[in-house]
Amino acid sequence: MIVFRSVDFSYGSSPLISDLSFTVEPGQVLALLGPNGSGKTTVGRLALGLVQPTKGTIEVAGCNEGTPIPKAAVFQEDRLVESLSAVGNVLLVTQNSLAAHLPDRHPARSRRPQRDAVPAPVSRNEATNRISSLKNEDPRDSLVKANVTRAEVENELIAAGLPVEHHTKPVSELSGGQRRRVAIARALAHGPEILILDEPFTGIDAETLLQVRSYVKSRITGCATLLITHDETDAAAFGARTVPFGKVTDSRGESR
Amino acid sequence: MTKRPLRVLLAAAVWLLIWEIAALAVGKGFVLASPVEVVFSLVNLVPTPDFWLTCLYSLGRIAAGFCIALVLGVALAWLSTLAAWLRDFISLPVRAISAIPVVSFIILVLIWADSSLLTVTVSAIMVLPVVYSNVLEGLDSLDPKLDEMAAVFDLPRVRRWRAVVFPQLYPYLRAASRTGLGLCWKAGVSAEVIGLPSGSIGEQLYQAKIFLDTPELFAWTAVIVVLSFAFARLVLWLLACSKKLALRGLA
Numbered sequence: 166m167i168v169f170r171s172v173d174f175s176y177g178s179s180p181l182i183s184d185l186s187f188t189v190e191p192g193q194v195l196a197l198l199g200p201n202g203s204g205k206t207t208v209g210r211l212a213l214g215l216v217q218p219t220k221g222t223i224e225v226a227g228c229n230e231g232t233p234i235p236k237a238a239v240f241q242e243d244r245l246v247e248s249l250s251a252v253g254n255v256l257l258v259t260q261n262s263l264a265a266h267l268p269d270r271h272p273a274r275s276r277r278p279q280r281d282a283v284p285a286p287v288s289r290n291e292a293t294n295r296i297s298s299l300k301n302e303d304p305r306d307s308l309v310k311a312n313v314t315r316a317e318v319e320n321e322l323i324a325a326g327l328p329v330e331h332h333t334k335p336v337s338e339l340s341g342g343q344r345r346r347v348a349i350a351r352a353l354a355h356g357p358e359i360l361i362l363d364e365p366f367t368g369i370d371a372e373t374l375l376q377v378r379s380y381v382k383s384r385i386t387g388c389a390t391l392l393i394t395h396d397e398t399d400a401a402a403f404g405a406r407t408v409p410f411g412k413v414t415d416s417r418g419e420s421r
Numbered sequence: 422m423t424k425r426p427l428r429v430l431l432a433a434a435v436w437l438l439i440w441e442i443a444a445l446a447v448g449k450g451f452v453l454a455s456p457v458e459v460v461f462s463l464v465n466l467v468p469t470p471d472f473w474l475t476c477l478y479s480l481g482r483i484a485a486g487f488c489i490a491l492v493l494g495v496a497l498a499w500l501s502t503l504a505a506w507l508r509d510f511i512s513l514p515v516r517a518i519s520a521i522p523v524v525s526f527i528i529l530v531l532i533w534a535d536s537s538l539l540t541v542t543v544s545a546i547m548v549l550p551v552v553y554s555n556v557l558e559g560l561d562s563l564d565p566k567l568d569e570m571a572a573v574f575d576l577p578r579v580r581r582w583r584a585v586v587f588p589q590l591y592p593y594l595r596a597a598s599r600t601g602l603g604l605c606w607k608a609g610v611s612a613e614v615i616g617l618p619s620g621s622i623g624e625q626l627y628q629a630k631i632f633l634d635t636p637e638l639f640a641w642t643a644v645i646v647v648l649s650f651a652f653a654r655l656v657l658w659l660l661a662c663s664k665k666l667a668l669r670g671l672a
Contacts, residue, residue: 213573236573244570248588248664253671257584258574355574 166190167212167359167389172221174207181207185221187408189389191358196392196400199410205393206241208410209361212391213238227358237357239365243348247337251327251347254336255318259354318354324380325350326373341368346377353384360388366399378402454636462636463643479540479622480648483609486544487601487656493545494552494597501553502560511553519550527612539616540609540623547608548601555600559593583667591664598656606649 167189174182181204189195197205210216211223213236227234237258245254322332325346336344345368352360362381369377382403392405400407437456444455454462466472497515501508523543530542563586571581613623622641629638 215569215572233575236575238570238573240566240570242566244566246567246585246588248591249584249668249671253584253668256671257580258576351574 166224166226167195167391168222168224168226169208169211170222170224172211172218172223174204174211174216174218182211182218189391191387191389194385194390194392194400194403194405196394196403196405196407197410198394198397198400198407200395203410205410206363209238209363209391209393212359212361225359234359235355235357236359236361237352237355238361239345239348239352239363241363241367243336243344245336245344245347245351248335250333251322251336251339251343251350252315252318252332254347255321255351255354256315258351259318259356318350321350321354322347325353326369326376326380342370342373345369346373349377349381353381357388360385360390361393362390363393364395365392366396451633451635454639458636459639459643462634462640466637466640466644475620475622475625476644476648478618478620479609479613480652482540482621483544483605484652486541486609487548487605487652489541489545490548490552490601490605491598494549495556495594497549498553498556498560501557508557515550515553518546519554523547523608523611524615527615530612531616536616536618539612539618540621543612544605544609548605551601551604552597555593555597556590559590563589584671587667588664591660595657595660598660599653602653602656603649606645606652610645 167187169185169187172182172185173180174185185208187195197208199205207216211218212225214223214225225234225236246257249257319329319332323329327343327346327350331339331343336347339347345366349365352362365381366374366377378399390403390405392400392403394400397407441455441457444450444453444458447453450458497511501511526543526546527539530539534542567585567589571585576585610623610626613621614627615623617624617627622645625641626638629635629641
């Protein structure tokens, strides 16, 4: 759950956000709609705890009191580790991730893809490539012995619309849209309870957009999600409360 | 054989021919030794145990100096990122070291310490500023957005260093090593020629000079070039391995 209470924020002496209040319950999507420079991204940064409000309070609570809250974000820039592959970027945040330590019936865990739940058909060549890459895995590898397997990560990437042949390439060799899909898969594979999606579909071509949107929708059922966008169709696709930024309502739809 | 190695081989052959002709023209082996004389000198040197002990002495000390500079340079660069006053405090002497002539250090070490410490100390001192400035530049240019990403996804500290920080620092470490490796051999052997630590390559070069044994002087120079090249390859290979190790399972 994300709760903003009368939050002000300013960069130096210039105020950017003033008296902002809203609540996002688990399973809800709140879309902040507004033009560039209106402070939407800053709201996301505030929710993630990357910056502190100058006034007011922000409460970010998880399902299990007293345990760390699994948070994830699709940043406006991809923020991928360039020297890693697509699989590596996802593995980086999923090994020993907070959600992996949660009970089996926890919503953040139940969103994890299953080993046999490959949503797209895989060609013979692709299957061979995947098997050989799995065979090459060193079982002693300290970064791969954790809870999310490479196969599960590959399923996540396939579901995000990234073809198998791009899974093991360094992300620096991927196109903007492909990198975006890796960033989305990374955030969702982390099993977050708090999810910030900042212009998540920028650069994704129209053909893949529907698949990626439905993938994201299927994975965020238990998350308190903040969708930051300037595109009303994104908000509509998620059935989100569509709130022009600056006139944000709380979870009951009351204006503040 | 591809075209480039063939061209390089041909160029080397032509230069050796020019050298041979020049040596024949001079006609005095103690002024300019011919390539054939140098090869004979090497053939005489290599089978002796003393040759290998001498190589090992200088290689060991120069390698130790390089490793000390690498560790110290990285540590000082990291300390410099902690506070502005600390950066100024550390940068000043490091900049001074890079401006001071190597000979001054050699003399100071000979005054203050034993000549057996000379090679290690001088190699380390000459490489330290290179490592420090390169690594500091790398630390300054670390992407703060990736750091935020790591914080949001709650990456453990060790994994952050291995997978996020180290790959960004790697090109700077590699550049520092490439420059530092050449420098430590030049400085180290120069120090040995002046300080004459017993059993070093520098001592052998000095002996060759005293006895006007130019073929042996050339032979030892060739040995230095080979050792320096091999050591550089080894260090760069180890660095590449360390990157692979850091990203193991994620690449």
